[in-house]
């Protein structure tokens with residue numbers, strides 16, 4: 001599965017088959033998480049792999065009674081080390097530590113999905129109790145609990161905002177007038193492009209570098225077009 005398809009087809013999975021997750025898969029997912037960017041390249045995220053069934057059963061007690069968590073065959077816990085970041089970056093370090101862990105969490109979700117596993121980001125927990133449960137108090141902060149297993153559900157398609165609700169140009173709130181004319185069939189273009197990329201990755205995974213280069217070129221072209229368009233168009237602020 002290529003990265004674009006992994007990103008667009010990943011969903012939160014909250015029901016799992018009884019089938020265990022292999023240690024090799026869990027190990028591989030952690031290796032992927034270790035490639036996550038981090039402020040100052042401090043790589044301060046840490047991971048706890050939990051396969052102890054009794055511990056997994058107890059997790060809902062600290063996670064707002066989310067009972068479904070107890071059915072997961074495995075759990076990966078993502079920890080941050082605010083103290084490590086604060087030593088270098090002062091007060092900002094606290095936020096950096098959390099951001100690093102969040103980025104690692106997303107890498108874990110995508111890697112699990114690409115391996116055919118299902119997972120869900122859980123941060124709805126009692127901080128003090130969960131830190132204590134994992135013996136992290138005073139050493140690290142639990143940022144995410146990720147139940148993982150083979151999916152026993154296929155989530156309904158979710159509604160998403162359209163790009164013109166999400167994207168501004170140059171400054172927050174700035175929109176190109178007549179956005180629809182500029183980019184009218186964007187949803188179709190996106191689907192077509194994802195389909196093409198999927199086929200190309202299937203054909204030859206070794207051609208990945210070429211595809212990425214193509215995307216880079218396309219992005220550059222689009223960027224130039226947008227700049228030209230902006231120069232011509234009236235730019236108005238969104239209310």
Ligand SMILES: Cc1cc2nc3c(=O)[nH]c(=O)nc-3n(C[C@H](O)[C@H](O)[C@H](O)COP(=O)(O)O)c2cc1C
Pocket residue numbers: 010011012013014066120121122123124125155158
């Ligand atoms: C910071 C954060 C905390 C979350 N905490 C929980 C949680 O405690 N329980 C849960 O079931 N899902 C949790 N989620 C998952 C979201 O509910 C889910 O990502 C969202 O509904 C979108 O669905 P999708 O993941 O299928 O795209 C969390 C997601 C994020 C990013």
